[in-house]
Amino acid sequence: MKQAMVMAAVVGLMAASGVNAETVAKADPAKAQQIVNTVCIACHGADGNSPVAANPKLASQHPDYLNKQLANFKSGERKNPIMTGMVAALTPEDMKNLAAYFGGQKQAPAAAKDKALATQGEKIYRGGVAAMGVPACSGCHGPAGSGIPTMFPRLAGQHGEYIETQLKNFRTGERANDPGNMMQMVAMKMSDKDMKAVAEYITGLH
Numbered sequence: 001m002k003q004a005m006v007m008a009a010v011v012g013l014m015a016a017s018g019v020n021a022e023t024v025a026k027a028d029p030a031k032a033q034q035i036v037n038t039v040c041i042a043c044h045g046a047d048g049n050s051p052v053a054a055n056p057k058l059a060s061q062h063p064d065y066l067n068k069q070l071a072n073f074k075s076g077e078r079k080n081p082i083m084t085g086m087v088a089a090l091t092p093e094d095m096k097n098l099a100a101y102f103g104g105q106k107q108a109p110a111a112a113k114d115k116a117l118a119t120q121g122e123k124i125y126r127g128g129v130a131a132m133g134v135p136a137c138s139g140c141h142g143p144a145g146s147g148i149p150t151m152f153p154r155l156a157g158q159h160g161e162y163i164e165t166q167l168k169n170f171r172t173g174e175r176a177n178d179p180g181n182m183m184q185m186v187a188m189k190m191s192d193k194d195m196k197a198v199a200e201y202i203t204g205l206h
Helices: 002-017 021-025 028-042 063-075 082-089 092-103 115-127 160-172 179-187 194-202
Strands: none
Touching: 002 115, 002 160, 063 082, 063 092, 082 160, 092 179, 115 194
16 A cells, blocks of 8 residues: 555656656657767766766666656756756756766766775665664665666665765755655654765665
8 A cells, every 4th residue: 555655656746747768768868968068067977977976976877767857956846056057958858868868878886985884884775774764775776776767766886975965955855856755754764874874885886
């Protein structure tokens, strides 16, 4: 029953954003090249492997998820002053093409820097924090961090700093564009230490 409610919320959110797998499948990544080279490259890199840890890696991310995020930045559902300006002139076709382009790039390998912290993060990622009611991250994002297209993003290999920031944004409500507000509810139960540990583990996950 609970799973059915979550699925219904996801479908409703995707419909409201005008995002679906069929739409993204019709995209032409080649048409995104000029936008990538003039708009996206400074923050995310030409191949989607952001050189700055504060900016997310887009390479290998699910195109449906990327398309939804761009649409949410455009509508204001996801708030970020920099991205709001970047997407202002993008058409729905531009966003589809960009999502397909970055989704088709290969993510650069990464490794956790603090092994002890990553070990703590692995326990939370795979088993949650029972005492605080925090579910295992792997339940939605998969044991290998591959996520579920359309619904949940790929996390494996993502910059830890970016992951930690997003968790904190979910906790404060600054970010609230997730299906059914699931991430907000999870993040509210996590400590800063939990977030840092999980983020460190995700950085080296593959």
